[in-house]
Amino acid sequence: MESAAKTPTMAEVAAKAGVSKMAVSLALRGSPRVSEAKRKMILEIAEAMHYRPNPQVQTLMANLRATRPVEMHSVISWITTFETEHGWEEHPVSVAYFKGALLRGKELGYRIEPMWAFSQGMGGARLSDVLQARGINGVIIPPTPNTDTELDLRWEEFATATIGYSFTQPKLHRTAANLPDAMATALQKCEQADYQRIGFVINAETDSRVNHSWMAAYLAWQHFIAKKHVVPIHYVPKNTPIERDLGAWLTKHKPDVVISPYREVYDWLPELFDKRVPEDIGFISLSKGDNGTAIAGINQQDEAVGAAVVDLIVGQLQRNEKGLPTTPKIVLTEGNWTDGQSIRSNAPKADKKKPAAKTKRQARKKATTAKS
Numbered sequence: 001m002e003s004a005a006k007t008p009t010m011a012e013v014a015a016k017a018g019v020s021k022m023a024v025s026l027a028l029r030g031s032p033r034v035s036e037a038k039r040k041m042i043l044e045i046a047e048a049m050h051y052r053p054n055p056q057v058q059t060l061m062a063n064l065r066a067t068r069p070v071e072m073h074s075v076i077s078w079i080t081t082f083e084t085e086h087g088w089e090e091h092p093v094s095v096a097y098f099k100g101a102l103l104r105g106k107e108l109g110y111r112i113e114p115m116w117a118f119s120q121g122m123g124g125a126r127l128s129d130v131l132q133a134r135g136i137n138g139v140i141i142p143p144t145p146n147t148d149t150e151l152d153l154r155w156e157e158f159a160t161a162t163i164g165y166s167f168t169q170p171k172l173h174r175t176a177a178n179l180p181d182a183m184a185t186a187l188q189k190c191e192q193a194d195y196q197r198i199g200f201v202i203n204a205e206t207d208s209r210v211n212h213s214w215m216a217a218y219l220a221w222q223h224f225i226a227k228k229h230v231v232p233i234h235y236v237p238k239n240t241p242i243e244r245d246l247g248a249w250l251t252k253h254k255p256d257v258v259i260s261p262y263r264e265v266y267d268w269l270p271e272l273f274d275k276r277v278p279e280d281i282g283f284i285s286l287s288k289g290d291n292g293t294a295i296a297g298i299n300q301q302d303e304a305v306g307a308a309v310v311d312l313i314v315g316q317l318q319r320n321e322k323g324l325p326t327t328p329k330i331v332l333t334e335g336n337w338t339d340g341q342s343i344r345s346n347a348p349k350a351d352k353k354k355p356a357a358k359t360k361r362q363a364r365k366k367a368t369t370a371k372s
Contacts, residue, residue, distance in 0.1 A: 007051070008049045010051070012049070012051075013045060016045050017041060019042065024042055028042075028046070036132070074110050074137070074138070075111045075112075076138035076314075078112050079115050080116050081118070088142065094142055097142055097143070097306035097309075098112070098306060103307065110138070110314065123152065124153045137322070138313040139158045140162070140163070141163070141167045142162070143209070144166045145166075149166070156322060156323040159313050159317050161174060171325070173329045174309075174330050176305065177300040177335055179213035179217075180213050181332075181334065183259070184217055185298060186286060187218070189296070190259070193257075195343075197231050197254060198231060199231040199249075199250075199258045200215075200218050200233045200260065201265055202214065202234075203235070203236035203238070203240070218233065232249075234249040242264065243268050250281075256282065257281060257282030257343060258284070261285065261287040282342060282344060283342040284298075286298055291338050292338075293339065294340055296339055297338060298335040304333045305333050308333055
């Protein structure tokens, strides 16, 4: 009986390549401390020798590294694609993503550095050259200004991932908030508060950027409710102010609560349409930026989304994975529900029916007494 072939050790790979074990370890982890040419040579030898890392050793080393003081040993680029270098900073959600990425990168020993894709007319080829010259192998594409944004990087040279659904081509690994679950939670809270006519306000730009995630969950829910309670979505066309036809929609369809990602709708209800919140109409935010109690809704935990995209990049770097993924992964993070004063207190239907049932029993008792 033939024995199984012995798995080569890291020391044997190092001897074959004429380098130290440390050089092999760094090359296998995609560290910039090893030149690209040497890394490629070591990886080719390791592959030819059928070298495979010992998973138990990998776990041990990961635990050891976790207990040591973190040293910054590499840079991950945060490539922005707005019209101006700092345009992305005008969007609180993008800033929160970056903060989460920054903190997670620091924990793992990586610096997250913003880089404007269009600096001094820089194109994809030149941008790839700059990244390679600086030894940067990891690239994060944060949300882009629109879904038509394109980057012609040499994707095969980098470990990449994006945030959200606005960057559509090429297909990358991505992290995102679990928006369908957020809508489902918002609808459940509406039902618990005994709202009957639940409206949804969104514009075409936002709907496209979130890959119709909120709308899909809302329409699926409407499929199972009584038709008399179905409220058409107030879907605002591109380049149209959200508030322009909002009043007409409110008057025609009479929702008793509105779900929307726009804080402005909460402000407009009393200011523009003379509707008190929550006395006349309720409001739930799908994108709360804090845990304040004025507005009820979902805090999407944007910093956690930013941290998750760093985990995707670091994982690829540690596995020496570069280039476009054959099977892109989507990592979803859960948001948190926050109670607020913009909806009425829960009023379960069962509680409302109890007085009526009691009255019927009393009526039957009286009728029996009268007969006797």
